[in-house]
Amino acid sequence: MSERNTYLPYLMTIDKVIKEAPGVKTFRLKFQNEEEAAGFTFQAGQFGEYSAFGEGESTFCIASSPTRKGYIECTFRETGRVTGGLSSLEEGSTMGFRGPYGNTFPMEEWKGKNLLFIAGGIALPPMRCVIWNALDLRENFKDVTIIYGAKTVNDLVYKSELKEWEERPDVRMITTVDPGGETPDWKGEIGFVPTIVEKVAPSAENTIAIVCGPPIMIKFTFPVLAKLGFTDEMIYTTLENRMKCGVGKCGRCNVGKLYICKDGPVFSKEQLNLIPAEEY
Amino acid sequence: MEKLRERAAALLADGTVSLVIGFEEGTKRPRPFFCRTSDQASKLIFDSRCFHNLAVYVTKKELVGKEPFAVTAPIATLRSILQLYVENQLKEEQMLILTADPAGELFELRSFDEISAYVANFELKRGEREEEILHKIEGMTREERWQFWLNEMSQCFKCYACRSACPLCYCTKCVVEVNRPQWIHPWPAPLANMEWHINRAMHMVGRCTACGACGEACPVGIPIDLITRKMMEDLAPEFGYIPGLPARQGNALSSWRLDDREQFIR
Amino acid sequence: METKYISKEGLGRWFDAIVASEKRIYAPVKSRGQVDFKQVKSLSEVADEYIQTTQSIKAAVFPKAEILFSYEKVNGKVNLTDFDPNSVPETVLWKVHPCDAAGFRPLSAIFNWDSADKLHNAHLSRTTIVSYGCAIADESCFCTSVNGGPGNLNGSDLQLTMLPDGGAIAEIITARGETLASLCPDAFVADRGDDKSAHLVDLPARFSLEEVQSKLNKAFDSSVWKQQSERCLGCGACAFVCPTCACFDIQEDVHGSKGRRIRCWDACGFSLFTLHTSGHNPREHQSQRWRQRILHKFSYMPERLNVVGCTGCGRCSRACPVDMNILEHITSIAEQ
Numbered sequence: 030m031s032e033r034n035t036y037l038p039y040l041m042t043i044d045k046v047i048k049e050a051p052g053v054k055t056f057r058l059k060f061q062n063e064e065e066a067a068g069f070t071f072q073a074g075q076f077g078e079y080s081a082f083g084e085g086e087s088t089f090c091i092a093s094s095p096t097r098k099g100y101i102e103c104t105f106r107e108t109g110r111v112t113g114g115l116s117s118l119e120e121g122s123t124m125g126f127r128g129p130y131g132n133t134f135p136m137e138e139w140k141g142k143n144l145l146f147i148a149g150g151i152a153l154p155p156m157r158c159v160i161w162n163a164l165d166l167r168e169n170f171k172d173v174t175i176i177y178g179a180k181t182v183n184d185l186v187y188k189s190e191l192k193e194w195e196e197r198p199d200v201r202m203i204t205t206v207d208p209g210g211e212t213p214d215w216k217g218e219i220g221f222v223p224t225i226v227e228k229v230a231p232s233a234e235n236t237i238a239i240v241c242g243p244p245i246m247i248k249f250t251f252p253v254l255a256k257l258g259f260t261d262e263m264i265y266t267t268l269e270n271r272m273k274c275g276v277g278k279c280g281r282c283n284v285g286k287l288y289i290c291k292d293g294p295v296f297s298k299e300q301l302n303l304i305p306a307e308e309y
Numbered sequence: 310m311e312k313l314r315e316r317a318a319a320l321l322a323d324g325t326v327s328l329v330i331g332f333e334e335g336t337k338r339p340r341p342f343f344c345r346t347s348d349q350a351s352k353l354i355f356d357s358r359c360f361h362n363l364a365v366y367v368t369k370k371e372l373v374g375k376e377p378f379a380v381t382a383p384i385a386t387l388r389s390i391l392q393l394y395v396e397n398q399l400k401e402e403q404m405l406i407l408t409a410d411p412a413g414e415l416f417e418l419r420s421f422d423e424i425s426a427y428v429a430n431f432e433l434k435r436g437e438r439e440e441e442i443l444h445k446i447e448g449m450t451r452e453e454r455w456q457f458w459l460n461e462m463s464q465c466f467k468c469y470a471c472r473s474a475c476p477l478c479y480c481t482k483c484v485v486e487v488n489r490p491q492w493i494h495p496w497p498a499p500l501a502n503m504e505w506h507i508n509r510a511m512h513m514v515g516r517c518t519a520c521g522a523c524g525e526a527c528p529v530g531i532p533i534d535l536i537t538r539k540m541m542e543d544l545a546p547e548f549g550y551i552p553g554l555p556a557r558q559g560n561a562l563s564s565w566r567l568d569d570r571e572q573f574i575r
Numbered sequence: 576m577e578t579k580y581i582s583k584e585g586l587g588r589w590f591d592a593i594v595a596s597e598k599r600i601y602a603p604v605k606s607r608g609q610v611d612f613k614q615v616k617s618l619s620e621v622a623d624e625y626i627q628t629t630q631s632i633k634a635a636v637f638p639k640a641e642i643l644f645s646y647e648k649v650n651g652k653v654n655l656t657d658f659d660p661n662s663v664p665e666t667v668l669w670k671v672h673p674c675d676a677a678g679f680r681p682l683s684a685i686f687n688w689d690s691a692d693k694l695h696n697a698h699l700s701r702t703t704i705v706s707y708g709c710a711i712a713d714e715s716c717f718c719t720s721v722n723g724g725p726g727n728l729n730g731s732d733l734q735l736t737m738l739p740d741g742g743a744i745a746e747i748i749t750a751r752g753e754t755l756a757s758l759c760p761d762a763f764v765a766d767r768g769d770d771k772s773a774h775l776v777d778l779p780a781r782f783s784l785e786e787v788q789s790k791l792n793k794a795f796d797s798s799v800w801k802q803q804s805e806r807c808l809g810c811g812a813c814a815f816v817c818p819t820c821a822c823f824d825i826q827e828d829v830h831g832s833k834g835r836r837i838r839c840w841d842a843c844g845f846s847l848f849t850l851h852t853s854g855h856n857p858r859e860h861q862s863q864r865w866r867q868r869i870l871h872k873f874s875y876m877p878e879r880l881n882v883v884g885c886t887g888c889g890r891c892s893r894a895c896p897v898d899m900n901i902l903e904h905i906t907s908i909a910e911q
């Protein structure tokens with residue numbers, strides 16, 4: 030058999046569509062070809078190129094956990110041509126996927142540690158994959174804390190899962206919305222994510238912090254974590270440079286000698302220090 | 310030229326301007342030069358070999374900033390600057406023009422009207438190259454013309470040097486980059502190239518001042534400047550404009566007059 | 576490797592034999608006042624007396640626009656048609672300059688350093704490169720400063736060095752070169768012992784690559800980028816004429832229920848190249864994009880792919896509308 034054309038997507042059936050927030054949807058995808066399904070594995074942190082035939086491809090992380098077999102999920106916000114095209118697809122329709130691409134969160138290394146998840150807005154998807162991965166292997170980890178914030182209550186994604194996590198005794202769940210984004214019956218926190226992190230003040234002792242969100246949130250959260258005693262190798266994040274090929278060829282995500290699509294998207298803060306901050 | 314250098318040095322020295330956009334000697338011929346100190350002013354040159362249209366830089370905020378600056382402008386650059394004024398892209402108080410006539414006499418121009426009055430002394434004429442190619446094209450049948458341009462444009466590889474060199478292509482997002490809807494197929498292919506060039510021409514009608522920068526910039530030698538030039542030549546008399554002399558009241562295709570001789574517009 | 580002599584007459588016969596073998600031949604042709612690679616059928620079409628083709632030959636292995644695959648939507652289902660490597664014809668690239676031949680290595684390094692690029696490889700594996708040693712050069716050429724030279728064999732399958740009698744020294748370098756020569760075996764006769772270097776242009780090195788690289792390692796925050804790039808217009812001319820620039824975009828060509836996914840050239844000099852959907856652009860200024868161009872070629876590629884991303888062909892300097900002369904810029908960095 031000749032080598033596969035990297036750019037040829039797998040055909041996927043949209044098994045389920047979940048409306049998460051205004052403009053944000055989650056798709057559950059199943060492989061149409063059984064052989065391809067059987068040969069497919071991925072790990073937390075990886076991403077893929079999703080095709081809307083007729084519109085093009087977009088980069089999203091795989092938002093489901095590798096512990097959940099038989100499907101993958103992606104969550105995306107409608108922002109342009111491809112995401113617009115995808116958004117108009119219904120359950121049962123065909124779309125494309127190629128991947129998995131990129132590196133992974135070092136879940137093995139984290140065994141026996143506390144996990145602190147800090148996410149903002151639409152950046153929960155990459156995080157959700159790790160969260161479920163950790164929760165499905167709960168015995169491997171000590172305390173699990175999740176701090177998640179969005180602009181408004183309406184913008185919070187994965188609402189049913191947030192509830193599930195909140196109800197779990199083995200998870201400390203803190204949800205927050207930006208000042209002014211609350212509803213009358215909002216019971217969570219009010220404030221920007223970095224502020225809430227400072228307020229909640231999780232211990233840095235034996236803890237890994239995973240931070241995903243808009244660049245501005247990340248920028249303000251890092252110093253808070255440093256203040257709490259987190260050193261650079263204890264902090265992880267994902268980068269979202271513009272990508273096209275996903276496989277280290279098109280040059281778009283090249284930063285220094287790294288390709289974010291190959292050497293990332295997952296980086297520890299220690300690794301991030303090696304690439305110029307203005308380039309991501 | 311010496312007078313121009315001295316004046317530029319003085320303007321920089323006394324802080325009247327913080328930047329003089331001019332020309333310096335390049336590896337083959339003069340090239341654009343950003344002169345920021347009075348010491349550098351001795352590198353400035355200004356002669357008939359200075360063909361770049363420096364007006365392309367005056368709309369770039371990252372280059373000119375907010376401080377006053379000067380431009381040593383040949384006639385073609387002046388025409389473009391006038392057009393940029395017409396399109397409200399420039400502030401009269403931020404820019405000072407230094408120019409010299411063929412005899413070497415130095416002129417300082419500070420407003421649309423001053424530039425306009427100066428440029429009016431120079432008639433826009435076809436050069437040898439323009440005359441030769443346009444003459445050939447004007448003698449062609451419609452079908453021959455289509456074939457000529459199809460052949461020329463199929464060489465285009467969409468590097469957009471033409472667009473980048475054009476002072477009037479100042480949009481931060483060009484029509485070729487709009488993808489909802491996708492007006493133009495963004496890859497290079499004969500038909501997709503025609504889409505680009507027809508669109509480009511349409512966006513230039515009544516705006517192009519025939520500086521030739523686009524044609525000069527094209528690495529594969531497509532004389533695309535002649536399309537917009539010819540349009541301007543044909544259109545100016547129809548609309549009562551002087552070719553290459555932008556008028557305050559606006560562009561031929563985006564202005565409106567009560568005394569228009571066409572009925573449909575009223 | 577084997578060195579032979581081929582006479583003027585032999586060259587003609589060999590060329591005709593290649594034509595007769597139904598291989599596609601691309602060679603430099605003069606037309607519209609420029610010299611560029613075009614498909615040819617006879618040796619007489621091939622241009623003489625020029626320094627360099629305007630564009631490199633990279634399009635032969637990295638087309639300007641190429642169909643990655645096509646698809647058709649039928650009743651909610653999608654049928655895919657994969658790229659077929661067998662659709663790529665056997666091709667001979669004739670009269671390639673050594674700096675162009677040398678460009679194939681960086682190009683392939685980009686396409687294959689991680690996973691194999693089936694399309695690029697399909698072209699490459701069906702391509703035979705006949706280079707010509709350079710007898711003339713201009714002030715933009717600097718191959719000798721970047722590990723190359725007017726008689727460099729890197730990337731060539733067979734190299735010809737023209738002799739005053741119209742014949743040539745033929746260096747048969749690879750098995751592909753041998754196969755091509757075997758189309759007309761008797762045209763290649765025993766080496767006459769001609770001194771190759773006497774028929775090549777003398778081009779002293781203009782800078783030390785090691786020095787440039789060590790300077791660049793510390794240059795990210797240097798003011799040199801802004802200084803050098805002020806006049807740069809941010810177009811794609813330099814990248815598109817370059818034999819090693821491989822950046823591409825992926826686009827969709829849709830016609831009703833049918834469509835094709837297309838890969839086409841792109842360039843790090845364009846302002847929208849790195850624009851995030853959020854509107855954030857890590858390379859907002861031209862100086863940052865110019866820095867990427869130079870560092871990618873002279874620092875990142877050597878570090879990551881173990882190959883310099885510039886072969887010294889000088890095309891970018893010749894093509895640039897505002898005289899951004901790469902040799903001048905690199906030399907000034909070396910001298911800092």
Ligand SMILES: Cc1cc2nc3c(=O)[nH]c(=O)nc-3n(C[C@H](O)[C@H](O)[C@H](O)COP(=O)(O)OP(=O)(O)OC[C@H]3O[C@@H](n4cnc5c(N)ncnc54)[C@H](O)[C@@H]3O)c2cc1C
Nearest residue numbers: 087088089090104105106109110111112154269270486852
């Ligand atoms: C590793 C990674 C993971 C990601 N994960 C997620 C995720 O899980 N969920 C999610 O929602 N997003 C994610 N993103 C972001 C996502 O890839 C983009 O939001 C998405 O690609 C937008 O796609 P689009 O095709 O709909 O937009 P496009 O139609 O491509 O346009 C997006 C915007 O960019 C502009 N644009 C696009 N192309 C051009 C062009 N050629 N010229 C000029 N402007 C242009 C448009 O104006 C538009 O506003 C991720 C990105 C990366 C790199």
Ligand code: SF4
Nearest residue numbers: 465467468469471527
């Ligand atoms: S400069 Fe020439 S090749 Fe480049 S886009 Fe314009 S017409 Fe095409």
Ligand code: SF4
Nearest residue numbers: 807808810813895899
């Ligand atoms: S260096 Fe020259 S060719 Fe390259 S982007 Fe700048 S202006 Fe265009």
Ligand code: SF4
Nearest residue numbers: 817885886888889891
């Ligand atoms: S960077 Fe310029 S000189 Fe170097 S290989 Fe590319 S086009 Fe040639």
Ligand code: SF4
Nearest residue numbers: 820821822843868871
């Ligand atoms: S120089 Fe720029 S366009 Fe060329 S390969 Fe490198 S990143 Fe891509």
Ligand code: FES
Nearest residue numbers: 275278279280290
């Ligand atoms: S997305 Fe193409 S190189 Fe990273």
